[in-house]
Amino acid sequence: MNGGNDSFETLKATANADKGLYCIIKRNKRKESDVAWLKTAERYGKQVEVRKGKTVWIGTIDIPPRKKNEIANGVKCVFEVIERTIDSDGNPYLFSEIEVNSWWTNVDCEAKKVIELYH
Secondary structure, X not given: OOHXXXXXXXXXXXXXXXXXXXXXXXXXXXXXXXXXXXXXXXXXXXXXXEEXXXXXXXXXXXXXXXXXXXXXXXXXXXEEEEEEEEOOOOOEEEEEEEEEEEXXXXXXXXXXXXXXXXX
16 A cells, blocks of 8 residues: 555554555655664664665564554554665765665565565
8 A cells, every 4th residue: 555544544454464464655754854764774774785875775674553552563663764875877966965765564474575566
C-alpha cells in the first residue's frame, strides 16, 4: 500500500501475520528529519556504495508503531536512506542530498527483499 494507508488503525488491523495478512505499507515521514534518519541508518543499516558520491543504507528497526497507549505489535520499520554528495556526472554538491524511504511491514524477511516486494 502507499503512504496514504499508513494510519495506526490500518497497521493494527494488519499486524497479525499469523492470520495470513501480510503487509508492506509505505510510511508517511510526516515531520521526521532527514538528518536524524541518516544517523539512524548509519547506526542500524547496512551500507552499500552504489557509486562514488552516492551511499545507500538499508535496514530494519524493530520498533512497532504506537498511538498513545496502544502498540501495533508484529510490525517493524524497514528503511532505505540515500545520501548523495556528488551527482551522477561527478559534480560535487555544496550540501549532501538525503532521501529517506521507509515502510511498515509484518513480512519476515531481509530489508532488501521487503523493498523489492514493495516495488
